[in-house]
Amino acid sequence: MSTSPPTDTFAFGDDSAHNQAALEELASAIAFGQGADTITLLLVRCNYGRLCDRMVAALLTKLESEALQGAVHVLRLQAHDHNLYGLVQATTEEQRPGAVLVLGTEAVDSLEVLLVEMNKRREEFRRDFPFPLVLWFTDDGYRQLSHHANDFESIAGGENHRVSSGRGDSGPAVAAGGPAHVCRPPGPR
Known part of the structure; x- marks a missing residue:
């Protein structure tokens, strides 16, 4: 584990070497956020669904080798979700997680x-969630975050990381899924 905090926002792009470096940096930031007394907010930008899915699966696999304080939860937002604080709280009330990944903001x-709502509750997020919270956005969603929740965004320190691909990916970054759950990486295909 690194002795200094890594950057807190991540980008995945056409360059697979860049994607691998961003993935390593994101995993390191999650590991660094273990045992913190306030939130470790990490922002990821990705415009392509299949690429995001691959990066999440690779991240979950990578995190299996880290000494995390608890399970990694993956929360997929749905169309009617408007209270992220409540969703994260309900997902993590039983035990402190190793991290919470929030996908599907575009849904x-x-x-x-x-x-x-996130911006209004930024101090509650900071105080009540002393673990890595990883929010995945499309570029458009990130622009909206910067516009409507810039105080919340500032918790992350102002840097962001981007995942993009011009090849073979289409559709929304992450489709809306089921309720919050603990995810394990998929098995071999």
Whole structure:
């Protein structure tokens, strides 16, 4: 584990070497956030669904070798979700997680409402979630975050990391899925 905090936002792109470096940096930031007394907010930008899915699976596999304080939870937002604080709280109330990954912000029917609520509750996020919270956005979603929740965004320290690909990926970055759950990486295909 690194002795200094890594950057806190991540990008995945056309360059697979860049993607691997960003993945390593993200895993390191999650490991570094273990045992913190306030939130470790990490922002990831990815515009391509299949690429995001591959990066999440690779991240979960990589995190299996880290000494995390608990399970990694993956929370997939749905169209009607407008209270991220409540969703994260419900997901983590039993035990402190190793991290919470939040996917599907582009599926929320009113992202502005979600972001404004996050901004209003930024101090509650900071105080009540002393673990890595990894939010995945499309470029458009990230622009909305910067516009509607810039105080919340500042918790992350102002840097962001981007995942992008011009080849073989299409559709939304992450489709809306089921309820919050603990994810394990998929087995061999």
